[in-house]
Amino acid sequence: MSIDWSPLTAELARWRAEARDLPLWWRDDDATEPTAALDRLLTLSAALDMPVHLAVIPRAATDGLADRLRGVGHATTVVHGWAHENHAPPGRKKAEFGQPRPDAVADAEAGLTRLRHLFGDGLLDLFVPPWNRIDSSVVEALPGIGFRGLSTYTPRPAREAAPGLVQINTHVDPIHWRGGGGLVDADILIAALVAHLEDRRAGRADAAEPLGLLTHHLVHDSAIWEFTHACLSTLLMGGARPINLLHLKGPLP
Template sequence: MSVDWSPLKAELAIWRREARVLPIWWRDDDAVKDTRALAQLTGLAETYGLPVHLAVIPKFAQASLIEVCRSPWAVAMVHGWAHQNHAPEGQKKAEFGWPREGAADEIQQGIGALQQMFGAGLVPVFVPPWNRIDADLVAALPDLGFAGLSTFTPRTARLAAPGLVQINTHVDPIYWKGAGGLVPPEVQIAALVQNLQDRRFDRTDNAEPMGFLTHHLVHNNDIWSFTEACLGTLLDAGAVPCNLHDLKGNLP
C-alpha cells in the first residue's frame, strides 16, 4: 500500500518550526480477552513507546486481560457494560444514548467489575459504546466514580460535567459506513491535517491530546499498516505520548 504522507509531514514541520507541542494518546475499543490481535496491538505500543488504552467491555471481560494490563504499554478503561444496542428503532446505535431504567446501575456495575479486575491500574474514564451517551448520564458519571469521558471528535470544553474531563478521539482508520476496511488514506490524512490546523489556529483545544482510535479485533492488513505508519509519522515529528493512567489525578 502506497500512501502519500507529505501533506501531514508538511503540517508537522510547521509545528516544529513554531515549537508547538502535540500531545497524542491511543484508545482501542472492545477488548474482552487476550488474543493474537491484542498481542500485535500491545507489541506496536511498546515499539513506539505509546501506551494503548484498552476500552474493556465489563460484562464479558476475561481474566487474561489482567496480565496484558500488567505491561506498561496497556491500560484499561471502562467500555459501557455489555456493548448492547438500546437505541430506539431507526436511531443510531448506542448503549447509553437515550434515557432508560437501570442505565446508571449498569455503568456502576461496569466500573465495579473492572476495579476488581485491575485495581489501581484501571483508568476511571468512561467510553460509551458507539461514542454516544445521554446528557443526564454524563452528569451522573462523577458520582459513579469516573474522572473522565471519552467519545469522538474534538471536545468543545475540557469539562463535560463538574469533575469530569472530556478526552476524545479524533482519528479512526476503519470505514464503518463501508465494508469495514480502511478509510482511503488520502481522506484520513486530509482530515488529520485539518485537525492540526484547527488546533494551530485555536479553533479547537490543543490541550486535549489528539486521540487515535482503533478496534484490534476487526483490523485487516491495510488497517494495521496505516495505523503503524500514521503513529510513526506523528511520533517521528515530535508528538508527545500520553498515558492517561499516569495523568489520572490531573487529566489534561
C-alpha cells in the same frame, strides 16, 4: 500500500517551528479476552513506545485478559460501557447509553466496579460509551459514581463534559464502518487529520486536548494495521508527545 504522508509531515513541521506541544494518546476499543490480535496490538505499542488505552467491555471481560495485561506497563484499561448492547429505539443509531433508561447509570457503575476488581491500579476511571454516544443525563451522573473522565469521538466542545468530568476524545478512526469495514481512503484520513491540526493552531479547536487515535484491534485487516503503524510513527517522528493518561500527574488535560 503506498501512502503520501507529506501533508502531515509538513503540518507537523509547522508545529515544531512554532514550538507547539502535541500530546498524543491511543484508544483501542472492545477488548474482552486475550487474542492474537491483542498480542499484535501490544507488540506494536511496545515497539513504538506508544501507550495504548484498552477500552474493555466489562460484562464480557475475562480473568485471562487481566492476566495477559498484568505487568504490561504500556497498556492501560478504561471502561467501555457495560455489555456493548444496543438500547437505541428502532430507527435510531446504535447506542448503549445514548438515551435515558432506568438502568443506564447503574450499568456504568457496574462496569467501573467490575474492571476495578479485574485490573486494580491498571484501570483509569474514564468512561467510553459504546458507539461513542451518550445521553446528557448519564454524562451528568458519571462523576457521582466515580468517573473523572469521558471519551467519545470528534473534538471536545469544552474541557469538562460535566463538573468534575474531563472529556478527552479521539479524532482519527481509520476503519470504514459505513462501508462494511476495511480502511478509509488514506488520503481522506490524512487530509482530515491535517485540517484538525490546522484548526488547533488557529484556535478553532482545543489545542490542549490530547490528539486521539481510535482503533479496534479485533477487526483490523492488514491495511488498517499498516496505517495504524505508519500514522503513529509519523506523528511521533514529527514531534507528538506520547502519553498514558493513567500516569499523568495532576488532573487530566
